[in-house]
Amino acid sequence: MSKKSENGKKGKGSEIRREVVDHFRVGLKTGAYKVRAREIAEKMVQKIRDGRNPWLN
Numbered sequence: 001m002s003k004k005s006e007n008g009k010k011g012k013g014s015e016i017r018r019e020v021v022d023h024f025r026v027g028l029k030t031g032a033y034k035v036r037a038r039e040i041a042e043k044m045v046q047k048i049r050d051g052r053n054p055w056l057n
Contacts, residue, residue, distance in 0.1 A: 027033030 024033060
């Protein structure tokens with residue numbers, strides 16, 4: 001563990017991540033969050049084209 005986590009101190013980055021986690025947790029709980037399959041597929045295709053395919057490495 002890092003010294004920051006051992007001391008119980010949180011950096012700004014961890015605060016932002018916590019806000020994102022809470023945002024998605026609420027969305028998932030209420031059913032308001034929707035997966036955008038087309039955007040995910042486009043990103044996967046772009047990674048494959050760029051040679052950054054994690055499934056083939």
